[in-house]
Amino acid sequence: MTPALGCLLGYGEVRGAYFGPLGQTNSKVSTSNGRELFRCEVDLFDVERDRFPCDDGRFQTVLACEIIEHLVLDPMHMLLEIRRVLRPRGTLVLTTPNVTSFTSVSRVLMQSGNPQGYPNPQCEGRESETPHVRECAPAELREAVESAGFKVISLSLSTARVGSFDAEKVEAFLRANGFSGDLRGEQMYCTALAGPDRPVTRYPSFLYDA
DSSP states (O other), X not given: OHHIIIIISOOSOXXXXXXXXXXXXXXXXXXXXXXXXXXXXXXXXXXXXXXXXXXXXXXXXXXXXXXXXGOOSXXXXXXXXXXXXXXXXXXXXXXXXXXXXXXXXXXHHTTOSOSSSSOOOOOTTOOOOOOOSOOBOHHHHHHHHHHTTEEEEEEEEOOOOSSSOOHHHHHHHHHHTTOOOSSOOSEEEEEEEEOTTSOOOSSOHHHHOO
């Protein structure tokens, strides 16, 4: 993704972020036929605890792709730090699974699996990322992003699904029983603008209330 941002979309500076000890930076290089095409510095830190190692208003765009569903302690810390390092009206692009998708609903109705996409813990001795801790509904994702002082300008969903089931049958069942069939795609894509004067709710109740 980072080479595409720099080489195809023309971003002047592209930095990465990954979990690790605060203050450490790794350098990643893309090459072709032995020639360096792209270089990216990757800052290591904890998005739920640490102040991001970046100045206020440094970036025009921040991508948070497939990460919020893995956070255990304080997802709002990440969103608030993203807003801090964005310029006024800078863009957040956030992607995450939709726990209210047709796939999730079908698993519940048919008692065939967990509604979350990747709920399983990792086996001992197998290095991997944290499984999905909490997947959001579309309304929850919007509330979290807006609570961090962003203005949501787009919340779209993919049409893909996981597993074999009759999506039209599930949709017909929902609508026949008074439930919406909208916003039932597998994956959510949220685009939002940082608003320096927008109100902030540090601890939205749906995330933090017992």
